[in-house]
Amino acid sequence: MRAMKRLLSKKNLCISAAVIAVYALVQALFSAGVLRTFHEVNFITGCIGIIMAVSLNLITGFTGQFTLGHAGFMAIGAYFSAVMTVKWGVFFPISLFCGGVLAALFGVLIGLPTLRLKGDYLAIATLGFGEVIRVVLLNTKYVGGASGFFGIPRLINWTWAFFIMVIAVVVIRNLLWSSYGRACISIREDEIASELMGIDITKYKVLAFTVGAFFAGLGGAIYSHYFYGMQPGTFNFMKSIDYLVMVVLGGMGSITGSVLAAVALTAINVVLQQYSDIRMILYALLLIVIMIFRPQGLMGSRELSVNMFRKLKRGEKNGAVGSK
């Protein structure tokens, strides 16, 4: 009964209502014909961006493990789910899920040996892993090789993408606000100290890596089931950087920051679509300037929350919620 009461607290109800309102508003605009199919692309890309950024934040922002191979997990999810749907004829929500599971398995496989590495070595090793995945896909005839894998039916729509995104954010948020999440954050703050406190460092690093990889795989699966297909080059190093920029901009260690940054950067991309060169120059400058002047990202490790607004109204200094 108390659990029920906590689940239906005023805060949770407010957030749920807001989420449903966003969904209903966009859905209504689609139904009314204000937004057309070519707008839908941007909304789906935004949802994928949020999934990728939040899952990367779990690994890099909260657990402090800098990885540059997130697009590799995305590629695994995208290709495996596509193979299941198209070649084996599996019902597509199951293949989406399996795409995520395979990516998670790779997360464990890659995570166990490489997580012994620290900082920059880990970054380079994960970068290498992402590239190896890409080259292997490039050389696999079964999934189309260099010309890519096409002919996947468009089974994802706004409703699917939105609710998978909401599930991803809620799962990662709840994981981080549990004792598991606190262990992850303590590893980021000081690995040696948390080991002394009896935290199994390897276990929690691999956990973060696996969960992050699972959702990255899911993001990839959504991608392949929306865009009819993909090439190995779709998931290159640049893709990993795109999502890293979202995490860095939003704040390493802030879920709402990642969500906001993913939405904002997707919108900026739409505006700058014709000028892709300038977009990359801007991205580069953004990374450098943020790192020099605000290395913790725009939101830092703060979260945007109902409490924050309430405190702002009372004129209090808004404290960090959750971590730090």
Added chain:
Amino acid sequence: MEQFYIFLQQLINGVSLGSIYALIALGYTMVYGIIKLINFAHGDIYMMGAFVAYFAVLYLNVGFLPALILAMLTCLVLGVLIERIAYKPLRNATRIAALITAIGMSFLLEYTMVFFVGAQSRAFPDVLPSVRLEFFGGKVYVTGKELLIYGVTIVLVVLLQFIVKKTKTGKAMRAVAYDRDAAMLMGVNIDHTISATFAIGSALAGAAGVLVAIYYSAINPLMGMTPGLKAFVAAVLGGIGIIPGAALGGLIMGLVETLVIAYGQSTYRDAVAFAILILILIIKPSGILGSNVREKV
């Protein structure tokens, strides 16, 4: 016997590629040794070197040597500027922050060049007479370009070894790399030493860029990305922070890559480099010439 000639020819090609990787890897390893930063922009400084030489040959009508020196000097200045503007403010920040800045710097150089000169490949003009040394009745040969690569690499590596081992700046570099705080207390000017490291490393990368432009006769603004990463792998392979290690690692990378292209599948050439990296990081993270360092609490 025929097989042996082909193998010998591949070795010659491999050493040329390896020398170029070695030159880039030297800069990586020096910078990493002194400020513990993977300078992602290093590969793009190499690209800038190639472009400076290209414009020098095309518009100033100079020969190989002036173009090489001009490219090295431009890269030297660029390297020092990058360090002063982007990396110096972050010297006491977290490693991740510095690394992200380096990635940003790399993209900035690449896409600024794409913006100004376009992303398409350009043909690098021939600045050398085509010479060819033949052995075994023409079955194995060394081109003039390859001889030039060997020559320039050997001269630069010897020069670098001299600077690092015999000069006062070199001594300061080694001191800062060993213990920055202690070096500072002994009166070493840290800022100057780090700038000098960037200057030397960037000049070497610029030279590598010119050599690659001559060797492959083609340049483009994104050419630095993959060789940059591979040179880093070479530096890790030889033991990061160790100068002979970087040269050795570069040679091994070049040889392995050439042999993979010759006897395996050329599409796997990029994957092999990273497979080597992951293996070396798991088996012996300190590299071939490195000694294990225990973690201090």
